[in-house]
Amino acid sequence: MMITIDIPIWAARLRAQRRAHLWSRRELGKQMADASDESTRDRLPGQEDLAGMVRSWEAGERRPDELHAELLCRAFCTDETDLFVGDAAGTTLWHHLTGIPLMTESFSAEEEERTGRAIEDPRRADDQTAAYFATILRTYALMDHHPADLADALSPVFDTIEGLHRDVGSGIRQALLLLSSQDADLVSRMHYEAGNLSEALAWSDRALTAAHRAGDEHLVAYALAHRAGLRDTRDNPGEVIDLAVAARERVAPPAPLDAMARRHEAQGHAMAGAEDMCHRRLEESAESPETPDDDLPYLVDYPAGLPNALAAGCLIELHHPADAIEILERDLRGAPAGYTTAYTMARLAHAYADAYERERSAAIAREAFDLSRRTGATRALQELNLIQDDLHRRVHPH
Structure with a gap:
C-alpha cells in the first residue's frame, strides 16, 4: 500500500x-x-x-x-x-x-533513497545507514543556532534510530545504539542551554539507557559526565560529585573525558565550599591532554570553551571573582556571537557583581541579555536572574 x-x-x-x-x-x-x-x-x-x-x-x-x-x-x-x-x-x-x-x-540522491528504503524496511539498514545519521549529528553539533531549534531538529533523528535498531541485524544494531546515545546527549545539552532542565534530564536518561544497551562503557562514562553538568549552582553538590566520580572510575576513560569529569567534580566541590578538593581536581584536569581518542568509534565532543567556563564557575562559587574575571574576559576575546558566548558573558557579569563592580556588571549584563535574546540562550538569562537575586539579598538580607 x-x-x-x-x-x-x-x-x-x-x-x-x-x-x-x-x-x-x-x-x-x-x-x-x-x-x-x-x-x-x-x-x-x-x-x-x-x-x-x-x-x-x-x-x-x-x-x-x-x-x-x-x-x-x-x-x-x-x-x-x-x-x-x-x-x-x-x-x-x-x-x-x-x-x-x-x-x-550533504547527501546524494542515491544516499537519500537508500536511507529511505532502510527506514521503510529496517532489515535493509547497513553501515551506510549509520553513516547517514552520523553525518547529521556531526553537522548539527557544529551549528550555533538557537538551542531549542537544534533540539527540535535532532529529536526526530533519535526517534527514527530507535525505531530502526529494534529490527536490524546485530552487526548494525550497536552502531545505531551508539548514535542514539550521542543524539540524545546532544538534545539534552540543547535543552539545558534552552533553560529546560527537566527535558535535559529526561534526554540524559535516554542517552544513558542507549549507552548501556550498546554495552559501551566509554559512552556510559561520557553520558554520566554530561549528566554531572546538568545542575544549577543551587542544586545538590553531592550528586554532581558522585556522577563525576562514577564517570571517571567506571572505566579508564580517554584523557579528554577524564579531564572533563574531574572539572565537573571540581564544580561539585566548589558548590559544597570544599576549596582544597576543588583546586586539586582542577589541577588534575589540567594535566590531561585535550586531544581526541582516535580509537573511539564516536566523537567525545564538548562545546569549545567549556573547560574554562567550568573553572571560572568554580572560582565564582568559591568567591574568587577576580580570577574568574581574568579567565572569562580572555575567553570572550574574538568569541562568536552564539549562545555559549551569551552564557560566558552572563557569568562574567556575575563575577563582576561578586567583585562589587556593579557598573561594570550592569554593562556586561545588558550585552549578555541582548545576545541571549538573539541566540535563544535561556540558561544565560537564568544566570542573569541569579545576579539580580544575589544583589537583592545583599541589599535586603532579611
Missing part, C-alpha cells in the same frame, strides 16, 4: 527545507527579504504577512507566485525545478513523515 500525505510534495519539500535550516517561518520571510533586490523589495509584504504566506504555502493552500518562488530559491540556494518540481518525491515523503532534516547539500 502506497503511503500518501494530504499536502502537495512541493509543500512538504518547502517545509522540510525550512526545518533543515532551523528557520522559523518568520525567519524564512526575513531570508527572502534579504535575498530581494531594490526592484522587488518594495513589493514584499511585512514580516508577519510574509510569515503567514509561508504557513499557507507549507499547508499547500496556495502555491508561491513567480516573485516569491524566486526569492525562496535564493534563500535556499537552489533552483525552482529542485524546490517545486523535483523527481525525489520519495525522499521528500520520508523526510516529511519522520521529521528528519532534509540536508540536500
Whole structure:
C-alpha cells in the first residue's frame, strides 16, 4: 500500500527545507527579504504577512507566485525545478513523515533513497545507514543556532534510530545504539542551554539507557559526565560529585573525558565550599591532554570553551571573582556571537557583581541579555536572574 500525505510534495519539500535550516517561518520571510533586490523589495509584504504566506504555502493552500518562488530559491540556494518540481518525491515523503532534516547539500540522491528504503524496511539498514545519521549529528553539533531549534531538529533523528535498531541485524544494531546515545546527549545539552532542565534530564536518561544497551562503557562514562553538568549552582553538590566520580572510575576513560569529569567534580566541590578538593581536581584536569581518542568509534565532543567556563564557575562559587574575571574576559576575546558566548558573558557579569563592580556588571549584563535574546540562550538569562537575586539579598538580607 502506497503511503500518501494530504499536502502537495512541493509543500512538504518547502517545509522540510525550512526545518533543515532551523528557520522559523518568520525567519524564512526575513531570508527572502534579504535575498530581494531594490526592484522587488518594495513589493514584499511585512514580516508577519510574509510569515503567514509561508504557513499557507507549507499547508499547500496556495502555491508561491513567480516573485516569491524566486526569492525562496535564493534563500535556499537552489533552483525552482529542485524546490517545486523535483523527481525525489520519495525522499521528500520520508523526510516529511519522520521529521528528519532534509540536508540536500550533504547527501546524494542515491544516499537519500537508500536511507529511505532502510527506514521503510529496517532489515535493509547497513553501515551506510549509520553513516547517514552520523553525518547529521556531526553537522548539527557544529551549528550555533538557537538551542531549542537544534533540539527540535535532532529529536526526530533519535526517534527514527530507535525505531530502526529494534529490527536490524546485530552487526548494525550497536552502531545505531551508539548514535542514539550521542543524539540524545546532544538534545539534552540543547535543552539545558534552552533553560529546560527537566527535558535535559529526561534526554540524559535516554542517552544513558542507549549507552548501556550498546554495552559501551566509554559512552556510559561520557553520558554520566554530561549528566554531572546538568545542575544549577543551587542544586545538590553531592550528586554532581558522585556522577563525576562514577564517570571517571567506571572505566579508564580517554584523557579528554577524564579531564572533563574531574572539572565537573571540581564544580561539585566548589558548590559544597570544599576549596582544597576543588583546586586539586582542577589541577588534575589540567594535566590531561585535550586531544581526541582516535580509537573511539564516536566523537567525545564538548562545546569549545567549556573547560574554562567550568573553572571560572568554580572560582565564582568559591568567591574568587577576580580570577574568574581574568579567565572569562580572555575567553570572550574574538568569541562568536552564539549562545555559549551569551552564557560566558552572563557569568562574567556575575563575577563582576561578586567583585562589587556593579557598573561594570550592569554593562556586561545588558550585552549578555541582548545576545541571549538573539541566540535563544535561556540558561544565560537564568544566570542573569541569579545576579539580580544575589544583589537583592545583599541589599535586603532579611
